[in-house]
Amino acid sequence: MKKAVVINLSPKKNGTSVMLGNLCLGFLNEREHQGAIVHLYPHLKDLQQVLSAIEGADTVIMVGPCYINTYPADTVYLLEEIIKHKTILHGQNLYGIIQGGMPYVHTHESGLKMLKLFAKEGNVNYKGGFVIGLGAMLNGQPLDKLPNGKKANRFFNEFLNHVANGENSTAALYRNAQLKLPGIVYWGMANRMNKMIDKGLKEKGIDVTQPSPYFKN
Amino acid sequence: MITILSDDTSQNIGKRVYEGLCERDAEVEYISLDDVNMGPCFSCGGCTDKTYGKCIHRDDGDWIFGSLVRSNIMVWVTPVTWGSYSFKTKRVLDKCALIGDRHYYLKNRELVKKMADNIQGFYGIGIKDHCREEEKQAFENLVAENINIMSVAGNAYVLDNDASEKIIMKIVEEISR
Numbered sequence: 001m002k003k004a005v006v007i008n009l010s011p012k013k014n015g016t017s018v019m020l021g022n023l024c025l026g027f028l029n030e031r032e033h034q035g036a037i038v039h040l041y042p043h044l045k046d047l048q049q050v051l052s053a054i055e056g057a058d059t060v061i062m063v064g065p066c067y068i069n070t071y072p073a074d075t076v077y078l079l080e081e082i083i084k085h086k087t088i089l090h091g092q093n094l095y096g097i098i099q100g101g102m103p104y105v106h107t108h109e110s111g112l113k114m115l116k117l118f119a120k121e122g123n124v125n126y127k128g129g130f131v132i133g134l135g136a137m138l139n140g141q142p143l144d145k146l147p148n149g150k151k152a153n154r155f156f157n158e159f160l161n162h163v164a165n166g167e168n169s170t171a172a173l174y175r176n177a178q179l180k181l182p183g184i185v186y187w188g189m190a191n192r193m194n195k196m197i198d199k200g201l202k203e204k205g206i207d208v209t210q211p212s213p214y215f216k217n
Numbered sequence: 218m219i220t221i222l223s224d225d226t227s228q229n230i231g232k233r234v235y236e237g238l239c240e241r242d243a244e245v246e247y248i249s250l251d252d253v254n255m256g257p258c259f260s261c262g263g264c265t266d267k268t269y270g271k272c273i274h275r276d277d278g279d280w281i282f283g284s285l286v287r288s289n290i291m292v293w294v295t296p297v298t299w300g301s302y303s304f305k306t307k308r309v310l311d312k313c314a315l316i317g318d319r320h321y322y323l324k325n326r327e328l329v330k331k332m333a334d335n336i337q338g339f340y341g342i343g344i345k346d347h348c349r350e351e352e353k354q355a356f357e358n359l360v361a362e363n364i365n366i367m368s369v370a371g372n373a374y375v376l377d378n379d380a381s382e383k384i385i386m387k388i389v390e391e392i393s394r
Contacts, residue, residue, distance in 0.1 A: 011257060104327060110359040114300055197319050212333060
């Protein structure tokens, strides 16, 4: 039985990244993989448990949110620590999953490029990844809650099939899953979301026009 | 006002760009990220619910974002790390939404965000000796995406540690323009 580890690169333990990580585990467990999820953030002061989990795995799946167009800073820290402990790498298959608020894959793709470049420096085989847009809107709910839920589910399952078989997964899969709408619809979405933001802040008694509190510093 | 944020652990290009801008009498502030204490963004929503527009965690972000929010141009100087920013640089960048506009806008028929009104420029200078084309492109693409989502002007450069004075001055000229 092959061993897989999902590394949750999100500070949240119940958000969209973990939901996607659990989808991976469920899929892989049904296909003769023994899987576990390891959360990065509780181990930031001592990464030993995360590094050991990677060392003990045949397949590593890194799943996390997109912060300003790529994975959060602490993913860079984790990768740097892995390279410092290079002996834990023994030809594992590496896959990445990145999810972010914007619906476009190009907004988030840099995270996967980072994993690909990282893999060239260590004894690990980067085999592709998957980008999920509108991840913030999901907030941990299942993929079928997305406007493109049907497509997203179908192509994400194809990606997981590649993971289970240790195959390469190309960018075409997640690009096909992307929500594609005309600009006018996005304009309408922006207006609707802005009204929701303003309404939510007003309900909290927050004046959205107030200057940044950092002007006081 | 130009603010340079530079991870100086393995490069001195940031200081050279700063000196070049000073020679041109630009108003410029230099922030070395070497000893900066910046915690991670926990995506806790505290900057919306508890302390609107401000991180609920007290660290060097208090004064760094105080500087950035007064800037017109941000210049990020970082070792290129697998086509991305260094860990120290990214810790600061991760929290930049604090000084951004919460609303959504449309640009080239896509949704984007905006920074505070006065922030109009974003420049990313990546430092890596003999950087391979694939990694260089990855860094340039990442900075281009940052520029796009923030709805600002800007550019990306990848330089060797011993970049010539001519190259530095060309970047200085573009930033100060």
